[in-house]
Amino acid sequence: MPTELTRSLGVPGIVLMVVAAAAPITVVVANFPLILLESGSIGAPLMILAATLILLLFSVGYTWMTPHVPDAGAFYAYVDRGLGRRAGLGTAAVALLSYVLLTVSMTCYLGVQAGNLLALWTGLTVPWWLISAVMIAAVGLLGHRTIDLSAKVLGVVLVLEILAVLAIDLGVLASGRELDPLPFSPVEALSGAPGLGLLFAFLGFFGFEATAVFRHEAKDPLRTIPRATYIAVALIGVLYTVSSWLVISGLGAEQALPASAANPDGVIVSLAGEVVAPIMRDVTQVLVVTSMFACMLGFHNIVTRYLFTLGRRGVLPSALGAAHPLHRAPSRASLCVTALTAGIVAVSALARFDPVVEIYTWYSGLGAVGVILMMALTSLAVLRFGARRGGRRAGAGVLAATALGGLGLLLVLGISLANLPLMVGGTVAAIVCAGTLVAVFVLGAVLPRGRATTTADADADHDAGNDAGQDAGEAEERAPSRR
Numbered sequence: 001m002p003t004e005l006t007r008s009l010g011v012p013g014i015v016l017m018v019v020a021a022a023a024p025i026t027v028v029v030a031n032f033p034l035i036l037l038e039s040g041s042i043g044a045p046l047m048i049l050a051a052t053l054i055l056l057l058f059s060v061g062y063t064w065m066t067p068h069v070p071d072a073g074a075f076y077a078y079v080d081r082g083l084g085r086r087a088g089l090g091t092a093a094v095a096l097l098s099y100v101l102l103t104v105s106m107t108c109y110l111g112v113q114a115g116n117l118l119a120l121w122t123g124l125t126v127p128w129w130l131i132s133a134v135m136i137a138a139v140g141l142l143g144h145r146t147i148d149l150s151a152k153v154l155g156v157v158l159v160l161e162i163l164a165v166l167a168i169d170l171g172v173l174a175s176g177r178e179l180d181p182l183p184f185s186p187v188e189a190l191s192g193a194p195g196l197g198l199l200f201a202f203l204g205f206f207g208f209e210a211t212a213v214f215r216h217e218a219k220d221p222l223r224t225i226p227r228a229t230y231i232a233v234a235l236i237g238v239l240y241t242v243s244s245w246l247v248i249s250g251l252g253a254e255q256a257l258p259a260s261a262a263n264p265d266g267v268i269v270s271l272a273g274e275v276v277a278p279i280m281r282d283v284t285q286v287l288v289v290t291s292m293f294a295c296m297l298g299f300h301n302i303v304t305r306y307l308f309t310l311g312r313r314g315v316l317p318s319a320l321g322a323a324h325p326l327h328r329a330p331s332r333a334s335l336c337v338t339a340l341t342a343g344i345v346a347v348s349a350l351a352r353f354d355p356v357v358e359i360y361t362w363y364s365g366l367g368a369v370g371v372i373l374m375m376a377l378t379s380l381a382v383l384r385f386g387a388r389r390g391g392r393r394a395g396a397g398v399l400a401a402t403a404l405g406g407l408g409l410l411l412v413l414g415i416s417l418a419n420l421p422l423m424v425g426g427t428v429a430a431i432v433c434a435g436t437l438v439a440v441f442v443l444g445a446v447l448p449r450g451r452a453t454t455t456a457d458a459d460a461d462h463d464a465g466n467d468a469g470q471d472a473g474e475a476e477e478r479a480p481s482r483r
Contacts, residue, residue: 007024014228015235018208020154022236024159026203028168029268032244033260036055039197042256043189044244047201048136052237054408055205058375059233061149061402062224064394068385075374076306086445088313091374093444094437095306099371102206103299104344105363107354108218112293119290129349135293136342139300143334157294162239162309164280164287168268171275172250180253193333195415202412203368204240207298208232250275292303300337307333315447343440358425365423366433372413373437379406 035044062078069077076095080088111132119125143151173179182188188195211229248256250271259267273281309331311321320333353359382402386394416423420430 008345011224011231013228016158017232018211018232018298018374020158020161020294020298022205022207022232022298023161024236024239025160025164025284026291026295028165028243029284029288031200031204032247033264033267035197035200035244036248036257036260038200039194040192040257041188041194042248042253043185043194043199044201044248045183045189045196045241046186046189047194047197048237048244050198050249051201051205052233052241053235053349054202054405054412055208055233056230057401057405058379058409059229059405060398061386061394061405063229063377064398064402065382065385066225067222068393070312074302074306075378075397077309078378079374079381080381082385083377087381089447090441090445091377092306092310092315093440093447094370094374096303097372097437097440098367099299099303099306099346099368100367102367102389102414103296103303103337103341104348105360105367106292106296106299107135107341108347108348108359108363110289110296112355114289117285121284128355129345129481132292132345132463133342134297136338136345139293139297140334140338142297143300143304143338144258144329145436149425153274154297155261157290160296161287161291164272164284165239165243167276168272168284169246171272171280172246175250175275177252177275179246179249179251182189182253183248191203198201199415199419204341204370205236206232206368207295207302208236218389232475234474244263247271284343298340300334303337304334306332307336312470362424362429362433365420366436367415369413369420369425369433370437372409372416374410376406376413378407380402 028386036042039047060151065078069081074095076088076092078408082379084442108128111128111130113137114131115126115128123420139401208229212227247268251259251267263270263358269284272284273279307316307320308323309321310316311318311333318451320330320336322332323330334440348355379402382394383399383406386399386402417434421427424430424433
């Protein structure tokens with residue numbers, strides 16, 4: 001029998017992993033000003049609420065389908081189950097591209113931010129790529145070990161991030177500044193360019209879908225994954241909604257836009273120093289760096305588990321699907337992701353790409369569109385899978401919620417594509433990026449089907465009506481985990 005992964009993650013552990021990957025302090029410091037600037041209004045709280053609603057609707061179908069997909073392939077496995085193997089493999093290819101690019105973009109941006117902080121404190125100037133190399137090694141070490149170690153590191157970082165965000169929120173409340181209700185006005189939210197505001201609000205949730213990626217390491221996947229998904233989306237949504245309102249109130253409803261335009265990178269950091277204490281500026285800057293590291297580690301773990309699942313299915317070399325005999329972790333897959341990340345960073349650095357203007361903007365822009373595309377395909381897969389089995393499997397409420405969530409995702413996808421030139425730095429770059437996504441999907445779809453090598457994988461390599469195989473897979477996940 002092949003070595004299985006350690007089933008040690010409960011709801012708190014998965015929520016910590018997912019919310020840490022969403023990088024709360026980075027979203028508050030970096031994304032909030034962008035939402036204001038791109039939308040041209042202070043309606044950020046309502047835009048974040050809209051994003052939360054779309055993702056909660058999406059989560060209804062996503063979690064309903066969990067028992068029917070006993071696999072850790074997340075979007076790939078869901079699309080495979082609902083739309084067929086070819087569509088699933090195309091989605092897997094897009095997932096690998098998107099999450100690798102997001103990992104690389106965060107790695108390079110982290111090198112710049114950590115370098116700036118080091119220069120500020122010590123006067124030393126260190127090349128961003130050297131710092132990024134150190135971060136890649138650190139993430140690779142964590143990824144090689146059991147998932148518990150990553151969860152502990154991310155848990156510590158997340159607690160510090162949330163404490164910092166709450167400190168800023170409480171600082172605004174204690175400062176006696178007027179809590180303006182205008183940011184919750186629908187008229188205000190719909191003024192300017194609400195579509196762009198919704199897009200950047202949506203990007204603040206990236207990583208929440210990783211709940212299903214850790215399926216093989218969850219103590220009780222059929223209960224843990226749905227609960228963790230809802231808790232993660234709700235926690236992120238409430239935190240961002242309340243914090244965006246208080247940040248806007250702290251800056252002043254009339255001054256929030258001009259202040260963000262004048263200093264988008266430092267406006268929230270300055271506010272933290274004003275409403276809490278001057279030292280909070282330094283604390284916030286440090287936490288932004290650690291938050292980016294947590295986000296980088298989160299994306300690394302997602303890619304690793306995609307490779308692990310594809311290796312188990314025989315789509316990629318079976319060595320990637322081997323668990324470490326001691327750590328019971330997907331160590332070979334993690335090593336492959338580390339090498340791939342290091343290679344892309346090295347090539348990008350040798351090409352003299354700017355780490356922020358070009359690498360971060362281009363790579364994260366393409367990765368973001370890829371993730372949104374996969375979520376839209378997953379909604380379609382859930383609808384087809386549920387409707388095909390009628391009311392016995394998916395009730396009208398599940399189908400309705402999934403359809404509404406899917407429509408919302410298609411809206412966000414349309415906005416993303418329409419504004420891709422702004423995200424990646426030009427029309428030509430946007431065409432290349434969109435063409436790359438299509439080409440990667442097609443390339444993945446024509447790969448060999450592979451073969452299943454475990455009970456769960458055999459279930460995933462299904463026939464559309466193979467309910468017996470499905471029941472066997474579900475029974476395995478309900479059985480006590482092997483220690």
